[in-house]
Amino acid sequence: MAAAAAYSAICSVEAAQENRAADRLIGQAEYYVREFEREVSLQRGGEKMVWRSQREALEKVRALKQQFPDDPRVEDLFRRTKSALKRSKGNYTEIRAEWTQYLHNEDNLRAFISKLGDEEWTRITESHKEGMLEKAFPAPDSAEVSLEELKGKYVLLEDVEYPAKQFYGASGEYIWCGKPSSGYWFVNLSGRDWLGPYEAAKRYRRTVDSSMQDVKKWTVLAEISGIAAENPLCGEEGPGSFYYGWVLKPVAIKIPGHLVAVRDKDAESSGRFIGEEKVEAVKQGWYTVKEIPRDVEPDRLMEIFMTAIKEKNHKLYLQCIDPGYADGAYGEDEAKRYFWDLHQERFHGEYVHATFSKPKITVQKGFDSDNELQNFFLDDSEKQTLEKIGGEKIEEAVVESTAYDKNGKQLGSPHPHRLRRKGGGRWYVLDYQQRF
Numbered sequence: 001m002a003a004a005a006a007y008s009a010i011c012s013v014e015a016a017q018e019n020r021a022a023d024r025l026i027g028q029a030e031y032y033v034r035e036f037e038r039e040v041s042l043q044r045g046g047e048k049m050v051w052r053s054q055r056e057a058l059e060k061v062r063a064l065k066q067q068f069p070d071d072p073r074v075e076d077l078f079r080r081t082k083s084a085l086k087r088s089k090g091n092y093t094e095i096r097a098e099w100t101q102y103l104h105n106e107d108n109l110r111a112f113i114s115k116l117g118d119e120e121w122t123r124i125t126e127s128h129k130e131g132m133l134e135k136a137f138p139a140p141d142s143a144e145v146s147l148e149e150l151k152g153k154y155v156l157l158e159d160v161e162y163p164a165k166q167f168y169g170a171s172g173e174y175i176w177c178g179k180p181s182s183g184y185w186f187v188n189l190s191g192r193d194w195l196g197p198y199e200a201a202k203r204y205r206r207t208v209d210s211s212m213q214d215v216k217k218w219t220v221l222a223e224i225s226g227i228a229a230e231n232p233l234c235g236e237e238g239p240g241s242f243y244y245g246w247v248l249k250p251v252a253i254k255i256p257g258h259l260v261a262v263r264d265k266d267a268e269s270s271g272r273f274i275g276e277e278k279v280e281a282v283k284q285g286w287y288t289v290k291e292i293p294r295d296v297e298p299d300r301l302m303e304i305f306m307t308a309i310k311e312k313n314h315k316l317y318l319q320c321i322d323p324g325y326a327d328g329a330y331g332e333d334e335a336k337r338y339f340w341d342l343h344q345e346r347f348h349g350e351y352v353h354a355t356f357s358k359p360k361i362t363v364q365k366g367f368d369s370d371n372e373l374q375n376f377f378l379d380d381s382e383k384q385t386l387e388k389i390g391g392e393k394i395e396e397a398v399v400e401s402t403a404y405d406k407n408g409k410q411l412g413s414p415h416p417h418r419l420r421r422k423g424g425g426r427w428y429v430l431d432y433q434q435r436f
Helices: 002-043 054-067 072-088 097-127 192-207 210-214 276-284 298-310 314-320 332-349 380-389
Strands: 154-161 166-168 173-179 183-188 217-230 243-255 259-263 271-273 353-356 360-365 394-404 415-422
Touching: 002 054, 002 072, 054 072, 097 210, 097 243, 097 259, 097 276, 154 173, 154 183, 154 243, 173 243, 183 192, 183 217, 192 210, 192 243, 192 259, 192 271, 192 276, 192 332, 210 332, 271 276, 298 314, 298 332, 298 353, 298 394, 298 415, 314 332
Parallel strands: 183 243
Antiparallel strands: 154 217, 166 173, 173 183, 217 243, 243 259, 259 271, 353 394, 360 394, 394 415
């Protein structure tokens, strides 16, 4: 009997020690699980690259599950960790067809403009066939051929790498094409013969197809206009050396699969892309929103703002922005265009849609007639007096956007956007620079 009692006492001590060890391990795991849950909660449906407490939480709960599989406290930690892990991968939603219609519209317009450009390119190259060099490389050797023999002739350069091979030389700004063994061509970028078509290409990117920026090699038809000794490789492959190259005046540029742009002396920007005059008529059929209602609510205005960006409706985009809140170092319009380009890139490379929260509205200036707490202490006469002396009422709204990629996955945490209304007028977007 004594031996049995002693054995029972020993077992009780071991059980108590095991329970204390379990309590300690569960307490440690609880801390990391709680921290992991807090991190996930702060992300509000977004995914992080690095979770500070995730690994420790998972490792400690796994060890507990293996060591104490029947402990209800461990089972609860396992359930919580599993839930946090799933939520840490980010929220997702089903992408609706209308959310990505703008991408299909752009594909169709790009194909249309590209076809018109290809047809015009054939006509342009045919009209310059007389006097065109049979091949671009090897370039004529300046030691054997004089400028007088080549000036006014044409050359067709393919795979012109812009802006990768742009450089500022001693005699001007150029794109270099070639190498020492095959000779160099220097496409002159300083005159309107380049700047006109180039500006037209930028308008194409803004109004037709943002994917043009991914094209790194262009085709250039150019006229030989001079010769220069330049150091095109300086800073890229060492100090480099000076080489003679033929200076070219652009006649037309082609961005394969996208557009053809030419110099047009009558155009305001000295250039145009083929089919440019047809673009707006085509896009009118895209637009799902053409005007902003005067009584538009802040969250609806953010939807319209996003729609204007996706449908490349620059006019509507500008109408969404507070006219007095767009100052920039390069002027109001340039500041807006810079962020217009950023929005275009993001709706093609990062996300395809965003949803918006209900607005949180506060009165920044003037009397807040909707403030129930303050109104409790005021009679109608006092309210009228405060409204009169308060001056023009300025309200500010905050609307949060949640962006989704093409697979329906939420990207990061929601982003706040501020809007403003003065004197009971229409709402306008203040933070037009903010990402979605």
